[in-house]
Amino acid sequence: xxxxxxxxxxxxxxxxxxxxxxxxxxxxxxxxxxxxxxxxxxxxxxxxxxxxxxxxxxxxxxxxxxxxxxxxxxxxxxxxxxxxxxxxxxxxxxxxxxxxxxxxxxxxxxxxxxxxxxxxxxxxxxxxxxxxxxxxxxxxxxxxxxxxxxxxxxxxxxxxxxxxxxxxxxxxxxxxxxxxxxxxxxxxxxxxxxxxxxxxxxxxxxxxxxxxxxxxxxxxxxxxxxxxxxxxxxxxxxxxxxxxxxxxxxxxxxxxxxxxxxxxxxxxxxxxxxxxxxxxxxxxxxxxxxxxxxxxxxxxxxxxxxxxxxxxxxxxxxxxxxxxxxxxxxxxxxxxxxxxxxxxxxxxxxxxxxxxxxxxxxxxxxxxxxxxxxxxxxxxxxxxxxxxxxxxxxxxxxxxxxxxxxxxxxxxxxxxxxxxxxxxxxxxxxxxxxxxxxx
Numbered sequence: 033x034x035x036x037x038x039x040x041x042x043x044x045x046x047x048x049x050x051x052x053x054x055x056x057x058x059x060x061x062x063x064x065x066x067x068x069x070x071x072x073x074x075x076x077x078x079x080x081x082x083x084x085x086x087x088x089x090x091x092x093x094x095x096x097x098x099x100x101x102x103x104x105x106x107x108x109x110x111x112x113x114x115x116x117x118x119x120x121x122x123x124x125x126x127x128x129x130x131x132x133x134x135x136x137x138x139x140x141x142x143x144x145x146x147x148x149x150x151x152x153x154x155x156x157x158x159x160x161x162x163x164x165x166x167x168x169x170x171x172x173x174x175x176x177x178x179x180x181x182x183x184x185x186x187x188x189x190x191x192x193x194x195x196x197x198x199x200x201x202x203x204x205x206x207x208x209x210x211x212x213x214x215x216x217x218x219x220x221x222x223x224x225x226x227x228x229x230x231x232x233x234x235x236x237x238x239x240x241x242x243x244x245x246x247x248x249x250x251x252x253x254x255x256x257x258x259x260x261x262x263x264x265x266x267x268x269x270x271x272x273x274x275x276x277x278x279x280x281x282x283x284x285x286x287x288x289x290x291x292x293x294x295x296x297x298x299x300x301x302x303x304x305x306x307x308x309x310x311x312x313x314x315x316x317x318x319x320x321x322x323x324x325x326x327x328x329x330x331x332x333x334x335x336x337x338x339x340x341x342x343x344x345x346x347x348x349x350x351x352x353x354x355x356x357x358x359x360x361x362x363x364x365x366x367x368x369x370x371x372x373x374x375x376x377x378x379x380x381x382x383x384x385x386x387x388x389x390x391x392x393x394x395x396x397x398x399x400x401x402x403x404x405x406x407x408x409x410x411x412x413x414x415x416x417x418x419x420x421x422x423x424x425x426x427x428x429x430x431x432x433x434x435x436x437x438x439x440x441x442x443x444x445x446x447x448x449x450x451x452x453x454x455x456x457x458x459x460x461x462x463x464x465x466x467x468x469x470x471x
Contacts, residue, residue, distance in 0.1 A: 052122030087113030137207030172198030217289030254281035301373030384455030401441035
C-alpha cells in the first residue's frame with residue numbers, strides 16, 4: 033500500500049514534465065530594441081499555449097500555428113534573452129536565445145509591380161533601406177517563393193500564390209519592415225469588340241468589354257499594340273486601332289492577372305475604290321438609277337452625291353452598286369462610297385437642268401420629211417433624243433442652245449417637237465407638216 037501511495041506523485045510529475053513544451057529554435061534570432069520583429073518559434077507541445085516570453089517580457093502578440101510552430105511579435109528589450117513558451121502543461125526550459133540591439137528594422141518605399149496574378153510567379157522589386165540582411169520576405173503571411181538581396185536598398189522577390197490585397201514585408205535581425213500593398217488580380221476576360229471592323233489604315237476607336245480589365249498593361253490587335261488605350265472601368269477599355277493588313281485578327285488584353293484573347297474578333301477592311309458610274313448625269317430632281325463600279329464595295333454603308341446621301345442603294349456585288357440619285361443643284365458633284373474600310377475616291381456626276389425649246393426654224397416642212405430644222409433653246413448640249421411626236425429624228429448638237437434635226441416623214445398636220453437630255457424632256461414646240469400643192 034505504502035509503495036503505491038508514493039508511486040502516483042512521481043508518475044504525475046514525470047507525465048507533466050514530459051508534456052511540457054520545448055523550444056528548439058527561433059527565427060530570426062535577433063531584432064531591434066524597439067521590438068516589432070516577426071519571430072517564428074519552433075518546438076513541440078505548443079497546442080494551448082498561454083504565453084510567449086522574451087526574457088521576462090510577454091510577446092507583444094502571438095499565434096499558435098501548429099503544435100510545433102508559433103508566430104510571435106517581439107516586445108521592446110535589450111541584451112540577449114531566453115524565449116519561452118508556456119502551456120497548461122508547463123513552461124519550456126530550453127535555453128534558446130533572442131538578441132536585441134542589432135540595428136534598426138528595415139523599411140520599404142516601393143513595390144514594383146504592385147499587382148500580379150493569383151497564381152503568383154511575378155518577380156517583384158522591393159526598394160527601401162536596411163535590406164542587406166533580409167531573412168524573410170512575406171506577402172501577407174505567406175513567404176515569397178524566393179528572394180534575392182541585390183543591395184542594402186533592393187531585393188527581388190517572386191510572389192507566391194494569393195488573393196486580394198496583402199502587405200509585403202521584409203524581415204531582418206532588426207525586425208520587420210513596414211508593409212506595402214500588393215494586389216492579386218484575377219485574369220481578364222474579353223467578351224466583345226465594338227465596332228468589330230475598320231480601315232487597314234487604323235486610327236479608329238473601338239470599345240472592348242469584359243471583366244478584370246482594370247489594370248490592363250497592353251492591348252494588341254493581332255501582334256500589333258494598340259496605338260493607345262484607356263481603361264474606363266473594370267469592364268470597359270477604349271483603344272485606338274493600329275494599322276493592319278486586310279482580314280481578321282484576334283484582340284488581346286494583358287493585365288497583371290494574365291491575358292485574354294478573342295480570336296478573329298476584329299476585321300481590317302480595305303478602303304473602297306470607284307472606277308466608273310453610269311449614267312454620268314441626271315435631272316436636278318434626282319430619282320434616276322446610277323450604277324457604280326469598282327472594288328471592295330460589298331461592305332458599303334453609304335453612297336453620297338456630294339454631301340447628300342443617295343435616296344437608296346443596293347450592293348449587287350463587291351464590284352457593283354446601284355444607287356438612286358437624290359435631288360441636287362445644277363453642275364458636277366463628287367460621288368463616293370463609304371465602308372468600314374473608309375471612303376472611296378470620288379467619281380463625277382453632273383446634275384443637268386431640263387432642256388427648253390424657244391423656237392424652230394423653219395416651223396414647217398413637207399410631210400415626206402428630210403428637211404433640216406434648227407431647234408433653239410437652253411440646256412440642249414447633252415441632248416440624247418429629238419422627237420417629232422413619237423418619231424425619233426436624226427440630229428446634231430451644235431451648242432448648248434442649238435440642235436439641227438432632220439425632220440422624219442409623217443402625216444400632214446401639226447406635231448410637237450421635243451428634246452430629251454439627262455435633265456429631262458422639254459415642253460413640245462409646234463411644227464407643221466405640209467402636203468404637196470394641189471395640181
